Amino acid sequence: MTTPAHPARTTPTSRDVARAAGVSQATVSLVLGDKWHGRVSPRTAAAVRTAAADLGYRPNQAARSLRLGRTRTALLVVPALTNEFFARVYAGAAATAAEHGFGVVLYPSPDGIGPARDPFASARTALDGVIASSMATGALGALRGTGLPLVMLDSDPHDPAGGDAAAHVNLDIADGMHRVTGHLLGLGHRRLVHLASAVDSWTFDVRARALAETLRATPGTTLRTVRSALDVHSAREAATRALTAPGPRPTALICDDDILAAGACKALHRLGLRVPDDVSVTGFDDLALATALEPELTTVRLPAEQVGNRGMAALLAVLEGRTPDSTDLPVTLVVRDTTAAPAHP
Structure with a gap:
């Protein structure tokens, strides 16, 4: 007796997603490439995402990168890895990046806020852009020389050396x-x-x-x-x-x-x-x-995660030709137990 062969499991394609959502493959590409705003209704976009999730569809990021001419990778430069603030900035940036199919490489400047060296043989071919947190623009000379879009976080928006920064994200x-x-x-x-x-x-x-x-x-x-x-x-x-x-x-x-x-x-x-x-x-x-x-x-x-969110969103906006949000992020005074009226004013 022969055992009936199980049908081969096939990897879902964008055509399968389009069929399940009742839309065209072009619409699937727009939605999953996060280029649907103003071109596809929110309801249709939600239907496409649901269909893709139900089918377990994963875009071929390598092929997509070749088509777009992008690596879908951003570099986040921070003064130090030992400070919790910068870890939270990275978490925020990585979360926003993941929503758009991007990755974030975290790179601590070897000399704190001093000059950051290009960590790659050629950053231009390895990255789509650079986000720098709490650093002087002049410290990023090597990375600025790559011609990549640069987003500065928590930095002087009026720094003459920062004229080539594509966007600034600051806290109040x-x-x-x-x-x-x-x-x-x-x-x-x-x-x-x-x-x-x-x-x-x-x-x-x-x-x-x-x-x-x-x-x-x-x-x-x-x-x-x-x-x-x-x-x-x-x-x-x-x-x-x-x-x-x-x-x-x-x-x-x-x-x-x-x-x-x-x-x-x-x-x-x-x-x-x-x-x-x-x-x-x-x-x-x-x-x-x-x-x-x-x-x-x-x-x-200080809402560190929001700084990372906004920084990555600003880089994505620059890459897509949109104007980034430039409003300062609000901060909050948290009154606890280390302050009181002076005993002898």
Whole structure:
């Protein structure tokens, strides 16, 4: 007795998807290539996606790339992999990229915010575009020389060297610093220390300017700036110097990011001072660290994932000849337990 042969399992094609959705193959190509907007109704696009999912259809990306002349790959350059903020930026960029059949290669600049070298023998043939997070445009000379579209995140939109950037995606950093400074002033603080990042970058310059602007509007305030490398140990030492300097002790430490704030809290603890009873502390970023501290940190929440989303969306818009969204992303003041009215105003 012979066993009947099972019919060969075939890979679904775009024709199968078109037949199942009741549309043409051209419509399937438009929808799955994310070029249907204004040409196909949302209901039809949804029907095509449903049919493709039901059939398990996967476009031949290699063939598609050859037709389009694209690799469907973007490079995300960040100053460091050890900072949670940049990991969240990457997650946002990768999520948006995946929705459009793109991949994202993550590349940390070897020298932090210093010059980033071309990580490929020829980036032009390996990539469709570059997204750079929190870096000066001048640091990207090698990658700019490839002629690839460049989207800058959290960077100076008026930098003369950034004239060839195709788009900028920024957070409303100044508003965040205005909010956190206003919060401290509203509690009655007048003697403040700015625990500032020693990194020379636009985003930290904006924080310093916004802090100074807010204090100028309130008479009787004093501000001392102490700089620190972006690590807890350096921040603890810098905060200790500020707290033990001659003269009246500051009632609040306003920090450029949550890592610096953690160092400030350690300094206060080692000096026998209480947070916020003796000195209030604020951060910036709202990393996971902010709620790991005890007491939990008052800080400014930056929507890092949205920065990545918007950056990838901007690159896709440039590649398709559309105008990217250039509005700043809003930030949020999160008031927790490290701020209170000064004990001795």
